[in-house]
Amino acid sequence: MATLRIYDELCKGAEECGICLYVCKEEVFQPSETLNQKGYRPPVVVNEDQCTQCENCMIFCPDLAIVVSEKKRKKGSK
Amino acid sequence: MNELVHPYHRFIRPTVTHTTFCPGCGDGTVAQSILRAIDGLGMDMDDFVFVSGIGCAAWIPSPLFNADVLHTTHGRPIAFAFGIKMGLPDKKVMVVSGDGDLVAIGGNHLIQNARRNIEMVVLCVNNGIYGMTGGQAAPTTPMGVKTTTTPYGAFENFFEDISGLVIAAGASFVARWTTAHPRQLTASIKKAIQKKGFAFIEVISQCPVQFGRKMGMGNAIQMLEDYKKRSISIKEAKKLSPEELKDRMVVGEFVDLDKPEMVEEVTRMIRRASGEAQEAVDTGRG
Amino acid sequence: MGEKRVRTGRYFMMGNVACAEGALAAGCEFAAGYPITPATEIANHLAEKLPQVGGAFFQMEDEISSIAAVIGASWAGKKAMTVTSGPGISLMLENIGFAIGVETPCVIVNVQRGAPTTGMPTIGIQGDMVQAKHGSHGDYEIIALCPSSPQEMFDHTVIAFNYAEKYRTPVFLLSDAFVGHMREEVVIPEAEKIETVCRNIPEPGTDPLKMKGFLDEDVAPMPIFGKGFKAHVTSSCHDEYGKRNLIDISALDKFVRRLSNKILKHKEEITLVERDYEDAEIVLVSYGGVSRAAAAAASQARKRGIPVGTLRLITVWPFPGEEIEKMARRAKQVIVLENNLGQVYPYIKAEAAHFAEVSFLPPRLVGEIQDPEDILRKIEEVSK
Incomplete structure (x- = not known):
């Protein structure tokens, strides 16, 4: 199962909003080359391996457009 | 392969295709924080009645949340919520609205119901501006800020501490966070939902369009960066002088106390009165 | 209980x-x-x-x-x-x-x-x-x-x-x-x-997505809170399901008309009046406390041989225009009595003036119900 899923059609744009890119410390995302139906450019996952499943992108996303798979409960993770 | 599904999409009204907020608006982050709190408590949307007023933040529950929702007139959601709570004391009643709605036009309902300490959660999304009508000054707009109704800069003293007002009025639970603190916000919403009393949470939230772009306060990210920089926990703030706290945003849980709650007091009063009435019937004094 | x-x-x-x-x-x-x-x-x-x-x-x-x-x-x-x-x-x-x-x-x-x-x-x-x-x-x-x-x-x-x-x-x-x-x-x-009525509510377990809880001219069942109906209740323009619509002008038209028609369609069963104008040439139209003075004046006038009747509006709204017309078709003179400067009078006049002479008699002093003697004088004046 993938670590991340982006609901492209819910997104209001990596450029207009861009909160996911801002809160991701690991630079997992970059703006997509294509636009969604509303004309926004959603993020795409470019560094999935870097993802620590911190859930920042999911928790901050104002449009409920990102979901992160639940972290396998490693010691020390929060 | 199982596709990942957003855990809170099940709380969204099926007829809603996407949020109504502008790109980068903090309202959506607040919406998700509420849903995460409900999920975290293992509760269901049917345990709640949501009430909102007029303004962008009022559209957090209406129509987004798949629950009983009353979208009311400007400034009055707490007054409507009063009637709902009295009628359905076993339900959790949550008011979600903005600073203009709850503190300007509806200020007295906020004060009086905090005084009554009636059990309900009031979530005030404070963006410091009238967003929906196009960026007019609010009682929360800092002095000097140029808005569409203060083109030469806001010239009124402003509410720097709504939470302080609600504490003074007598609420049981009062907290303040910003949209840069969604995890802490969720934790406080959980406590607020469980609180037997009036629970008020102020969330300082970015309006990247009317406050940010038009007033030169930057985009959503610059505003979040600003919240991070200026916010200070209540614990840390206690160590600083008022002078040092100038321009800082004090965040945290300010009040969490137990005191008589109105619905319980009313229930007690009814039990007393109806018992007395029954006694009068039994003894022929009816 | x-x-x-x-x-x-x-x-x-x-x-x-x-x-x-x-x-x-x-x-x-x-x-x-x-x-x-x-x-x-x-x-x-x-x-x-x-x-x-x-x-x-x-x-x-x-x-x-x-x-x-x-x-x-x-x-x-x-x-x-x-x-x-x-x-x-x-x-x-x-x-x-x-x-x-x-x-x-x-x-x-x-x-x-x-x-x-x-x-x-x-x-x-x-x-x-x-x-x-x-x-x-x-x-x-x-x-x-x-x-x-x-x-x-x-x-x-x-x-x-x-x-x-x-x-x-x-x-x-x-x-x-x-x-x-x-x-x-x-x-x-x-x-x-004592007859008491309680609102209709939807059947328990009704699918919220199929529930038409609003804008029915025959009164939609009310999706009250706390029953799992997931009611979306907004005073913004909405459709039968409660869904907000701020774009489509035909939705606004439906919103305005259906809310009004819900009352107007049932006007006949809502309307309550008290008619006492059989064979009367002059009819006193009033409502509320003033109708007590109207009844007293009509009774005295009849004793004097003047054929005076009364029509009392118990429901003033929705305006019982049909009742006014029915009365005016049989009367020659209609005198409207209100304890004000003539608030419902224009509505009554609009319905009655085609069939009868309509006039208004305010109290001598506003805030004082008409003295039956004053009403009698008015009756005599119009009966000349």
């Missing part, structure tokens, strides 16, 4: 107290208000009696929150009311429009007093008649009853609750300080002889 709610018996009772007793008999469970002369006795009586039957009266911070709390309680499934006078109604008007827009059953008692503005609190006038119909913004229909005695303060309050529940709408009881403070015989019947 029924016995405790209905104080069966024969009493010498104040109109305002009779109103509160009527509310209890009708099944009122929630009342909210703000103290105002001359309506306080209703609030005081409800505050004492409602808790005895499991309800409560709440004194709010103002009239705006009073009507808001009433609407909230109604959506929580309770029979609810507020009591006030003109200044309070002025503050409530926005939320009264809200109640109409989201189809909320509730009863609003206006014990009218000397107005405009703070006016003269202990004097009864019929000064807020058109306010009830047109006070809130936009086109809408309202139901308003006008009691003329303490007995009717009881009876009409029960009817008001029944209409509110049946048609899912706010209903006004337009009393005034004279009728509210009048003490007279009031007979409260046995509980089983």
Whole structure:
């Protein structure tokens, strides 16, 4: 199962909003080359391996457009 | 392969295709924080009645949340919520609205119901501006800020501490966070939902369009960066002088106390009165 | 429960107290208000009696929150009311429009007093008649009853609750300080002889996505809160499902028309009048306390051999135009009597003037009900 899923059609744009890119410390995302139906450019996952499943992108996303798979409960993770 | 599904999409009204907020608006982050709190408590949307007023933040529950929702007139959601709570004391009643709605036009309902300490959660999304009508000054707009109704800069003293007002009025639970603190916000919403009393949470939230772009306060990210920089926990703030706290945003849980709650007091009063009435019937004094 | 709610018996009772007793008999469970002369006795009586039957009266911070709390309680499934006078109604008007827009059953008692503005609190006038119909913004229909005695303060309050529940709408009881403070015989019947109506709600388990809870001219079942209906209730323009629509002008058209038609379609069964104009050439049209003077004058005129009759409007809104026309077709002269400067008069004239001569007689002093002698003089004047 993938670590991340982006609901492209819910997104209001990596450029207009861009909160996911801002809160991701690991630079997992970059703006997509294509636009969604509303004309926004959603993020795409470019560094999935870097993802620590911190859930920042999911928790901050104002449009409920990102979901992160639940972290396998490693010691020390929060 | 199982596709990942957003855990809170099940709380969204099926007829809603996407949020109504502008790109980068903090309202959506607040919406998700509420849903995460409900999920975290293992509760269901049917345990709640949501009430909102007029303004962008009022559209957090209406129509987004798949629950009983009353979208009311400007400034009055707490007054409507009063009637709902009295009628359905076993339900959790949550008011979600903005600073203009709850503190300007509806200020007295906020004060009086905090005084009554009636059990309900009031979530005030404070963006410091009238967003929906196009960026007019609010009682929360800092002095000097140029808005569409203060083109030469806001010239009124402003509410720097709504939470302080609600504490003074007598609420049981009062907290303040910003949209840069969604995890802490969720934790406080959980406590607020469980609180037997009036629970008020102020969330300082970015309006990247009317406050940010038009007033030169930057985009959503610059505003979040600003919240991070200026916010200070209540614990840390206690160590600083008022002078040092100038321009800082004090965040945290300010009040969490137990005191008589109105619905319980009313229930007690009814039990007393109806018992007395029954006694009068039994003894022929009816 | 029924016995405790209905104080069966024969009493010498104040109109305002009779109103509160009527509310209890009708099944009122929630009342909210703000103290105002001359309506306080209703609030005081409800505050004492409602808790005895499991309800409560709440004194709010103002009239705006009073009507808001009433609407909230109604959506929580309770029979609810507020009591006030003109200044309070002025503050409530926005939320009264809200109640109409989201189809909320509730009863609003206006014990009218000397107005405009703070006016003269202990004097009864019929000064807020058109306010009830047109006070809130936009086109809408309202139901308003006008009691003329303490007995009717009881009876009409029960009817008001029944209409509110049946048609899912706010209903006004337009009393005034004279009728509210009048003490007279009031007979409260046995509980089983009082008809009470409760709103329809959807079948439990109805799929929220298929539930049409709004904008039905035959009154949609009310998706009250707490039953899992996931009701979306917004006073913004919405469709039958409660879904907001701020773009499509045809949705607005439907919103406005259906809300009005819901009342107008049932106007015949809502309308209540008292007709006593058989063979009369002159008909006195009035409502509320003034109709007592009209009846006295008509009886004296008949004794003098002048064929005078009366038409009393018990429901002033929706305006019973058909009743006015029916009366005017048989009369030669119509005299309209109101304790104001002529508020409902233009509506009556519009219906009657095609068939009869219509004139208006205000009281000699506004705030004073017409002296029957003055009415007699007017009758003699028009009968010449």
